[in-house]
Amino acid sequence: xxxxxxxxxxxxxxxxxxxxxxxxxxxxxxxxxxxxxxxxxxxxxxxxxxxxxxxxxxxxxxxxxxxxxxxxxxxxxxxxxxxxxxxxxxxxxxxxxxxxxxxxxxxxxxxxxxxxxxxxxxxxxx
Amino acid sequence: xxxxxxxxxxxxxxxxxxxxxxxxxxxxxxxxxxxxxxxxxxxxxxxxxxxxxxxxxxxxxxxxxxxxxxxxxxxxxxxxxxxxxxxxxxxxxxxxxxxxxxxxxxx
Numbered sequence: 001x002x003x004x005x006x007x008x009x010x011x012x013x014x015x016x017x018x019x020x021x022x023x024x025x026x027x028x029x030x031x032x033x034x035x036x037x038x039x040x041x042x043x044x045x046x047x048x049x050x051x052x053x054x055x056x057x058x059x060x061x062x063x064x065x066x067x068x069x070x071x072x073x074x075x076x077x078x079x080x081x082x083x084x085x086x087x088x089x090x091x092x093x094x095x096x097x098x099x100x101x102x103x104x105x106x107x108x109x110x111x112x113x114x115x116x117x118x119x120x121x122x123x124x125x126x
Numbered sequence: 127x128x129x130x131x132x133x134x135x136x137x138x139x140x141x142x143x144x145x146x147x148x149x150x151x152x153x154x155x156x157x158x159x160x161x162x163x164x165x166x167x168x169x170x171x172x173x174x175x176x177x178x179x180x181x182x183x184x185x186x187x188x189x190x191x192x193x194x195x196x197x198x199x200x201x202x203x204x205x206x207x208x209x210x211x212x213x214x215x216x217x218x219x220x221x222x223x224x225x226x227x228x229x230x231x232x233x
Contacts, residue, residue: 111222112215
């Protein structure tokens with residue numbers, strides 16, 4: 001069955017860096033856009049970034065532009081999120097979520113999220 | 127940025143009863159709205175998309191409706207496993223945004 005497993009979370013000081021990974025299995029990875037979504041402690045869900053199936057399309061939420069980079073390795077069925085210049089407000093559980101439907105051409109993302117991984121916790125604190 | 131406002135923040139419902147959750151968008155999102163269920167310690171789950179289409183494997187007691195700026199998720203005959211937090215999400219424009227959530231709790 002479809003499985004997404006995040007890793008790479010941990011405790012980092014403000015200004016530090018961290019790289020998250022999301023290992024996928026059970027579906028044709030290079031057919032789908034993949035998203036990162038986060039949830040700060042006690043807060044709701046916040047979309048972070050998306051990457052197209054062929055890595056040619058990427059979008060970010062404004063608060064992470066210039067600091068976070070989403071990428072993927074289709075040969076390894078793995079998604080990444082490189083997080084630099086981390087801030088305390090980046091503290092959250094980070095989920096990877098597959099696009100619900102496969103993408104194609106200009107419709108490379110349908111932007112409905114499912115399924116999701118279990119998440120990995122990132123804590124930014126001194 | 128499109129802001130989604132969910133109401134109420136908390137809904138107390140008895141098992142077997144019907145729950146009605148609301149999501150209002152700050153501007154039209156057409157029918158590009160999805161609903162998710164999220165339980166503590168678990169991955170969120172897609173319930174409906176395109177305002178009213180149930181995702182694969184979702185029971186018929188979950189029903190989405192609406193268009194433009196006003197949307198509703200109805201859950202009929204609430205079961206114990208339905209008590210959770212529910213989020214709406216728009217995919218009409220970037221950035222993708224979620225509502226603040228409605229917690230459905232046991233009355």
